[in-house]
Amino acid sequence: MAAIIPCHYCSSMAISKLPRSHIPSGNINHVNAAWWGRQLSLRCSLKASEAQLRNKLKVKLFSLKECAISIALAAGLLTGMPFVDGSPNAYAANPAMPDLSVLISGPPIKDPGALLRYALPIDNKAIREVQKPLEDITDSLKVTGVKALDSVERNLRQSSQALKQGKSLIISGLAESKKDHGVELLGKLETGMDELEQIVVDRNRDAVAPKQKELLSYVGSVEEDMVDGFPYELPEEYQSMPLLKGRATVDMKVKVKDNPNTDEFMFRIVLDGYNAPVTAGNFLDLVQRHFYDGMEIQRADGFVVQTGDPEGPAEGFIDPSTEKTRTIPLEIMVTGEKSPFYGATLEELGLYKAQTRLPFNAFGTMAMARDEFENNSASSQVFWLLKESELTPSNANILDGRYAVFWLCTENEDYLADLTVGAVIDPFTWFLALDNLVNPSYKIALSPFST
Incomplete structure (x- = not known):
């Protein structure tokens, strides 16, 4: 392995x-x-x-x-x-x-949704000023009782004011082909803010978090509407590989044994091709090939969950067209850069101060496993990180900048800790934005749930 x-x-x-x-x-x-x-x-x-x-x-x-x-x-x-x-x-x-x-610095962002929003390749200060106070509601709710609502009210007021003052700048930042959709979302965001304000007035603390999630989904969608096509050219040697030029959402069902509470877990995951197009494209191509169907969880030790090692002597995917293991390069996107670095760790590049765009912050962050001595040896094996140690903070640990992060689990990620060796992966049953995958090496008929 x-x-x-x-x-x-x-x-x-x-x-x-x-x-x-x-x-x-x-x-x-x-x-x-x-x-x-x-x-x-x-x-x-x-x-x-x-x-x-x-x-x-x-x-x-x-x-x-x-x-x-x-x-x-x-x-x-x-x-x-x-x-x-x-x-x-x-x-x-x-x-x-x-x-x-x-x-x-302050504590790292641990929410996978927030990490995905901040990882989008956009530069629009106005929408970020709307986003941040809404994200901060999560910290406000850490205060017990209804006292938290006073902080929530301040967060909401700040976000609402930022939206009113920066709305024209936000609209001007929308991609022309997506402008109508973005404007519609901004209308829903304004309505949702009014609804959250009433929730605070009613002192209904339990209703805050669901409404916050809804508002942030609107913000994230507006930000995605600001991305006009794929933002950069990949190196020529990777252009013919399966590439995810954008994002795709996948539901993964895992059947478990000896669990008195359930016989399966369903995880919703977002593949981020903006920051790891080769890595995410390779994985989604393997999903299309049904490579992972029926495969067992092969490691679950409380630190990571790992799978992707096929039966037999091969440690990765053998491409039937070449009869050789298909490998992909190490792919690391750094904050402030327009495209990823390939083939070297940030340490090897001397980028010790660099911040990875997709850090190992969120519980269940997924990355490619590889041979420790060969940066470009990743193929099919993947792992989810289950713990974040206080001694290994974001971008100052042994993972960030050394392994390619390409997806985040956005629903039910806590259940990853309940997976054990022998749990079986069902066929991936639901896709969103699968058309962002280019150069698929093997086309299949999509499931009836596909869009």
Whole structure:
């Protein structure tokens, strides 16, 4: 099975010398015990550093420069990056320091819907100013009781005002072919805001979250109507591969055993071809081929859920037209860039401060598994990340910038943690925007639920 966490994070020579196909998959700690031990040690070191910092601040003898260096060194451990320590393997010249703001900024966005909205390739400040206060309602609702409604009211007022002031700029940002639809959605958004205002007046706390979700769906759809075609050209060597030029929504049903509460789970997932067109296109093409139908969940250890390894000696999809394993390149989209980077991790590119457009923030974020030593070895094996450690924050961990994220689970993602080895994947039964898939390698008749 393709590796997920690179073995160079494990100091156990016995494990690191195993053939990659024999890396244990039953328990992530078998491979990463040393790495997790280092993280726990780091936590103690950080707490000690904090105590030291408080003491030094009291006597006004603390150096801010020393503080920055200490945090940078701690960040280096979190990112797996070496630092200047006098050892032969240290990067003595031009030591790479990660972006400290990654560690000291606010909590990362964990909602998959929000991540997808912010990952759209648009640049319209007016709609983002409408979106953010609505997103912030989630935090407002963390306050217990009806007191939360006071914060919700402020969020709503801010968003409503932003919509009134920026409506013309929002409309001007719509793609010409989608303008009528976008204007219609803005009308629904205004009506929905009035309805949410009445919900707050009625002090109906339980009705806030569903209405918030509805409003944000309108916002997200308006933002999608701002995307005019596919925003960039792919490298020539990938243009003939199956590509998802946009997004597609898929429902995946998984049949489970020995669960007293249910015999199946249904997950709605959004494939993001704007940020990973090759990766998402490859997966959707395999879905069309029924490659995953009847395949079992092959790993479920509390850290990840993984599948996609076909029966037999092959570790990926064998293309019948070539009788060879079809592989795809590592594909990472960085915030601020117009197109993804291919074939190299961000660490290898020296982009230590870069922020991935689709980070491993949300529970159940899905990415391609690959051979740890070969960036362009991904084929069919995929994994869902089930945990977000406080010691590995977004863009400062061992996954972001090293593995290609291409889908987010937007409904029932919490149930991914209930999947066990042996659960069986049913045929993917429902598609939305399948026409965004270009160069499909094998066409099939779509299900009656297709649109």
